[in-house]
Amino acid sequence: xxxxxxxxxxxxxxxxxxxxxxxxxxxxxxxxxxxxxxxxxxxxxxxxxxxxxxxxxxxxxxxxxxxxxxxxxxxxxxxxxxxxxxxxxxxxxxxxxxxxxxxxxxxxxxxxxxxxxxxxxxxxxxxxxxxxxxxxxxxxxxxxxxxxxxxxxxxxxxxxxxxxxxxxxxxxxxxxxxxxxxxxxxxxxxxxxxxxxxxxxxxxxxxxxxxxx
Amino acid sequence: xxxxxxxxxxxxxxxxxxxxxxxxxxxxxxxxxxxxxxxxxxxxxxxxxxxxxxxxxxxxxxxxxxxxxxxxxxxxxxxxxxxxxxxxxxxxxxxxxxxxxxxxxxxxxxxxxxxxxxxxxxxxxxxxxxxxxxxxxxxxxxxxxxxxxxxxxxxxxxxxxxxxxxxxxxxxxxxxxxxxxxxxxxxxxxxxxxxxxxxxxxxxxxxxxxxxxxxxxxxxxxxxxxxxxxxxxxxxxxxxxxxxxxxxxxxxxxxxxxxxxxxxxxxxxxxxxxxxxxxxxxxxxxxxxxxxxxxxxxxxxxxxxxxxxxxxxxxxxxxxxxxxxxxxxxxxxx
Numbered sequence: 146x147x148x149x150x151x152x153x154x155x156x157x158x159x160x161x162x163x164x165x166x167x168x169x170x171x172x173x174x175x176x177x178x179x180x181x182x183x184x185x186x187x188x189x190x191x192x193x194x195x196x197x198x199x200x201x202x203x204x205x206x207x208x209x210x211x212x213x214x215x216x217x218x219x220x221x222x223x224x225x226x227x228x229x230x231x232x233x234x235x236x237x238x239x240x241x242x243x244x245x246x247x248x249x250x251x252x253x254x255x256x257x258x259x260x261x262x263x264x265x266x267x268x269x270x271x272x273x274x275x276x277x278x279x280x281x282x283x284x285x286x287x288x289x290x291x292x293x294x295x296x297x298x299x300x301x302x303x304x305x306x307x308x309x310x311x312x313x314x315x316x317x318x319x320x321x322x323x324x325x326x327x328x329x330x331x332x333x334x335x336x337x338x339x340x341x342x343x344x345x346x347x348x349x350x351x352x353x354x355x356x357x358x
Numbered sequence: 359x360x361x362x363x364x365x366x367x368x369x370x371x372x373x374x375x376x377x378x379x380x381x382x383x384x385x386x387x388x389x390x391x392x393x394x395x396x397x398x399x400x401x402x403x404x405x406x407x408x409x410x411x412x413x414x415x416x417x418x419x420x421x422x423x424x425x426x427x428x429x430x431x432x433x434x435x436x437x438x439x440x441x442x443x444x445x446x447x448x449x450x451x452x453x454x455x456x457x458x459x460x461x462x463x464x465x466x467x468x469x470x471x472x473x474x475x476x477x478x479x480x481x482x483x484x485x486x487x488x489x490x491x492x493x494x495x496x497x498x499x500x501x502x503x504x505x506x507x508x509x510x511x512x513x514x515x516x517x518x519x520x521x522x523x524x525x526x527x528x529x530x531x532x533x534x535x536x537x538x539x540x541x542x543x544x545x546x547x548x549x550x551x552x553x554x555x556x557x558x559x560x561x562x563x564x565x566x567x568x569x570x571x572x573x574x575x576x577x578x579x580x581x582x583x584x585x586x587x588x589x590x591x592x593x594x595x596x597x598x599x600x601x602x603x604x605x606x607x608x609x610x611x612x613x614x615x616x617x618x619x620x621x622x623x624x625x626x627x628x629x630x631x632x633x634x635x636x637x638x639x640x641x642x643x644x645x646x647x648x649x650x651x652x653x654x655x656x657x658x659x660x661x662x663x664x665x666x667x668x669x670x671x672x673x674x675x676x677x678x679x680x681x682x683x684x685x686x687x688x689x690x691x692x
Contacts, residue, residue: 257448257450257453259446259448259450260450260451260452260453262412262446262450263444263446263450265412265439266410266412266439266442266443266444266521267439267440267444267463267464267467267515268435268436268437268438268439268440268464268467269436269467270436273467277463277466277467278452281452281454281455282452282453282454284454285454355454356454357453357454357455357495357496357497358453358454358497
């Protein structure tokens with residue numbers, strides 16, 4: 146059984162880590178923009194803010210399975226194929242990016258307005274405030290947000306297994322559901338549970354270690 | 359040093375416009391501690407935040423050492439903000455950074471070399487007497503210690519001006535005293551001009567040279583602290599002064615209940631030291647009954663009042679009042 150579980154686990158780790166990375170690359174700047182363009186914030190741009198909010202809400206409204214099929218052409222363009230483990234990273238990243246943007250937004254908003262005000266009073270520029278104040282001050286909360294994103298992506302990647310992505314979800318469906326090999330299904334679900342527990346534990350610990358508040 | 363001319367600030371909401379400041383003009387001298395006192399919502403915070411343009415004025419001009427702050431572009435404004443330190447009611451320290459890193463923050467913005475930052479932070483820590491807290495985080499400090507860190511941080515760039523937005527309002531009376539002493543030391547030793555926004559008359563009394571009272575966005579009274587205590591003109595000023603004393607003189611003494619003439623003497627500095635009342639009693643054939651009195655120790659002098667009931671011949675009483683007036687004491691018949 147291990148010869149089935151281990152490659153699938155590695156596929157899941159591969160899909161989840163890369164899609165976490167890409168969704169952060171897309172979602173994190175969007176989250177920062179959502180915060181700073183808001184009314185009364187350091188780079189007030191009401192129209193841009195509304196536009197971003199609209200796009201993010203629309204993207205988040207799509208059921209993941211439908212979004213996956215919709216982005217097939219994009220996957221084809223980037224990876225050269227529409228199914229398989231690597232191809233799944235594209236819809237996973239696109240689905241998680243707006244989620245990341247919202248999570249980052251709410252973490253960054255936890256930073257006390259007074260601290261931003263102090264930075265302005267010291268003559269800090271907008272990039273200085275973002276990188277030297279906003280992000281470092283929100284870091285413990287951002288780490289919890291990233292943890293949540295990873296766990297969400299583990300869930301999504303298992304769903305992607307249903308339409309040809311690899312990983313533990315795919316294993317559970319192929320062997321457990323289609324071939325009635327219940328033991329493999331239970332084993333893969335068990336590994337997913339361990340993975341989720343482990344990541345949540347690490348995320349919580351990391352966040353509380355670096356939090357000095 | 360700082361000149362504010364016809365400053366106004368309005369906030370627009372959906373259906374009306376609220377004027378937080380209306381036509382405020384004032385002139386703050388170099389090396390002075392200038393107090394701005396008012397009740398909450400009076401506009402005092404808006405006023406101080408207009409000075410470094412955390413709040414953009416609607417109209418009016420602000421000059422600092424001849425430079426029109428209100429006309430600066432964003433980049434020059436950021437540069438000029440580095441000459442002004444600011445401290446806040448809730449300290450606004452970076453929670454995730456050590457005391458050292460907090461004080462180093464403005465210096466890092468200036469991209470100073472690490473060695474120089476080290477030296478400067480250590481000097482500042484010594485100045486605010488917190489050298490032992492160098493590597494502590496804000497959450498490990500008391501309120502007074504937090505404000506000392508904030509003050510050190512505000513002084514990091516050697517500013518000429520220090521703005522305090524309710525800097526002592528979240529502190530207990532004893533800590534407030536020690537912070538005020540520190541601010542006074544900063545003014546004397548570093549020649550920093552300090553503007554204090556407060557709602558506490560103690561702050562004005564203890565360290566301010568001059569004070570402006572602000573109400574509904576307007577300055578309703580502005581004077582030296584001595585003169586204000588000696589001769590408050592508006593009822594707001596009077597109520598701020600009486601807030602310092604547990605007994606409210608006006609509430610307790612009803613002239614109708616006394617058969618003699620009630621007078622209120624206000625005295626300041628030198629005149630407080632002379633036995634004027636005793637002279638009066640010897641000189642005129644009247645009796646004196648002391649009803650109430652108080653003395654406030656100001657930074658440079660003392661100011662007080664005394665309420666007396668005078669009984670006797672009407673003409674003698676009038677002459678006695680004239681005598682008091684000639685002795686540099688302000689007399690008010692209640």
